[in-house]
Amino acid sequence: MPSAALAQDEQRSSFAASVFKGVILDPTTYAPAVIAYDATMRDWNTSQPLFRYGYVEMNSRFTVSGMPRDTPLSYQDGNRKILSDAFGNFGMSVANNVTARLFERALSDRFPNHRKLVRTLSWIERSAFASYWSYKLSADHYRQATRNQRMAADLGIR
Numbered sequence: 001m002p003s004a005a006l007a008q009d010e011q012r013s014s015f016a017a018s019v020f021k022g023v024i025l026d027p028t029t030y031a032p033a034v035i036a037y038d039a040t041m042r043d044w045n046t047s048q049p050l051f052r053y054g055y056v057e058m059n060s061r062f063t064v065s066g067m068p069r070d071t072p073l074s075y076q077d078g079n080r081k082i083l084s085d086a087f088g089n090f091g092m093s094v095a096n097n098v099t100a101r102l103f104e105r106a107l108s109d110r111f112p113n114h115r116k117l118v119r120t121l122s123w124i125e126r127s128a129f130a131s132y133w134s135y136k137l138s139a140d141h142y143r144q145a146t147r148n149q150r151m152a153a154d155l156g157i158r
Contacts, residue, residue, distance in 0.1 A: 019101040028130035029097045032137060033090035039138030039145070040082045046148035048075060049157045089137060096129050 023029055047057070057063045057072035062081065064071045072078065104122035108115045152158070 015105060018105055019098060022101045022104075023094060023097045026097055026126065028126040029093050030090070031130045032093050032133040033086045035134040036089050036137035036141075037082060037086040039141035040085065041079075042145040043141040043148065044075075044078050044082060046145045046152070047072070049152050050148060053155070053157055089133070092133070093130065097126055100126050100129075 044062070047055075051057070051072050056069050058068050060066055060068045060070075062073050062078055063069075064073060073081065100122050104118055107118045111118065
């Protein structure tokens with residue numbers, strides 16, 4: 001009885017190396033953290049001129065007391081919090097991409113004739129995850145930064 005043969009013998013890297021390389025080289029690993037960091041920093045930076053004129057922080061995560069509508073954290077403390085959030089978001093993306101790559105590799109081994117389909121579905125999942133979290137983590141901050149800029153311009157604040 002003849003055995004199935006593939007058109008070319010693929011020299012596959014080790015399981016761990018394949019997963020590691022796939023995660024490290026994948027832009028969806030970095031996108032949510034980078035986009036959320038940019039959005040939050042824009043919000044934070046455009047809020048600073050308003051704070052100097054006596055405005056208060058509405059986001060309780062960035063106030064001294066931890067309550068909304070209160071004195072904002074110092075600029076440096078806010079920057080540290082934003083950077084810490086970015087690393088947390090990065091960890092979330094790494095965990096998702098490692099899991100997706102593990103499933104991709106396992107399914108590719110299980111169904112060698114459908115590797116392209118498995119890779120495509122894995123790419124769709126990683127892209128959807130990165131897109132959703134990038135939007136979820138950044139949209140409100142981008143909107144707030146625009147409002148801050150508009151308010152500062154209306155008040156003649158630089």
